[in-house]
Amino acid sequence: MEGTLFNIFAGLTLLSAFMVVANPFSRNPVTSAMFLVTAMISISGLFVLLGAYFLAAVQILVYAGAVMVLFLFVIMLLDLREAARRKLNLISLAMGIMAVGALFSVYKSSLESTYGEAPQQHEAANTGQAEAKPAKVVGSTRALGQALFSKDNGFILPFEIVSILLLVAMVGVILLSRKEPR
Amino acid sequence: MMEPTLSQYLLVSGALFAIGLLGVIVRRNLLIIYMSLELMLNAANVALVAMSRFNGNLDGQVMVFFIITVAAAEVSVGLALIVALYRKRQTADVEDLATMKL
Numbered sequence: 001m002e003g004t005l006f007n008i009f010a011g012l013t014l015l016s017a018f019m020v021v022a023n024p025f026s027r028n029p030v031t032s033a034m035f036l037v038t039a040m041i042s043i044s045g046l047f048v049l050l051g052a053y054f055l056a057a058v059q060i061l062v063y064a065g066a067v068m069v070l071f072l073f074v075i076m077l078l079d080l081r082e083a084a085r086r087k088l089n090l091i092s093l094a095m096g097i098m099a100v101g102a103l104f105s106v107y108k109s110s111l112e113s114t115y116g117e118a119p120q121q122h123e124a125a126n127t128g129q130a131e132a133k134p135a136k137v138v139g140s141t142r143a144l145g146q147a148l149f150s151k152d153n154g155f156i157l158p159f160e161i162v163s164i165l166l167l168v169a170m171v172g173v174i175l176l177s178r179k180e181p182r
Numbered sequence: 183m184m185e186p187t188l189s190q191y192l193l194v195s196g197a198l199f200a201i202g203l204l205g206v207i208v209r210r211n212l213l214i215i216y217m218s219l220e221l222m223l224n225a226a227n228v229a230l231v232a233m234s235r236f237n238g239n240l241d242g243q244v245m246v247f248f249i250i251t252v253a254a255a256e257v258s259v260g261l262a263l264i265v266a267l268y269r270k271r272q273t274a275d276v277e278d279l280a281t282m283k284l
Contacts, residue, residue, distance in 0.1 A: 014194065021204055021218055029214060055247065063250075071261070137243075147244050172262070173259055177265060
C-alpha cells in the first residue's frame, strides 16, 4: 500500500516537474504554473507518507495557495503571451542537459554506493539480533510545535529572526513595487 | 508492496533537483526560471523530511518549516523585482537582460 502510494506520488511529482520545465504542448507560463501546483500537491503527498502531516498541510497552504496565486498574478500582470516562441539555442540546451545529467549520475552512483548493498550485508552479518532501528517520528502539529518551542533545545531565536525576515520582505516588496514619485 | 526506503526518497529528491536545475539552465523566461528554483527548494525539503523520518529526529522537519517560510519571503521579493524590471525594460527574457554581459 505504502509502496504503491509512493510510486504514484513520486511519479506524479517528477512528471509534473518535468512539465513545468519542458512542456511539449505549450509554452504558456500559466500551464507551467498549473503543473507546479500538481507538483507541490504530490510533494505534500510524499510528506504524508513520511509522517510529516503538519508540513504537508503547510506545503499546500503556502505553495499551492499563496505562492501560486502570487505567480499567477505576476504572469497575468506581465502578459507574456506574445513572446511565447523563440528559437532555442541548441548548443546551450545540449550543454545544460549534459551538465545536469552528469551531476545526477554522480549523485545516483554515490547514493548506490552508500545505500546499495551495504545494508543487506549488514543485516546478514547480525541476523538474529534485533537491529536497533530508531523510532519513526511523526511530525504532527503538537510534536513539531514542541520541537520548535521547547525551552532547552528549541528554535525560539530562529523563529523570531524569521518573523523579522518576513516583515523585512513585506516592507521591501512594498518599496519595490511602488511607482517612483516624480 | 514494500515500504519505500530512504534511498528511494533521496533518489526522487535528486531527480527533482536535477529537473529544477535543468530548468534554471535551459529556460530563458524569468518566471519559469523562478518556478524551477522553487522545484529545487522542494527537492531539498523532500530530502530533509526523509532523513528526519528515517533517523528518528524531528529537527529536519523544523528546518523544512523554516525553509518554507524563507522561500515564501523570497518568492514575494523576487516577483516584485521581476515586475519592477519588466516596468523598466518591457521584457522577461534573460537574453534581453544581458547589459552586464561582455
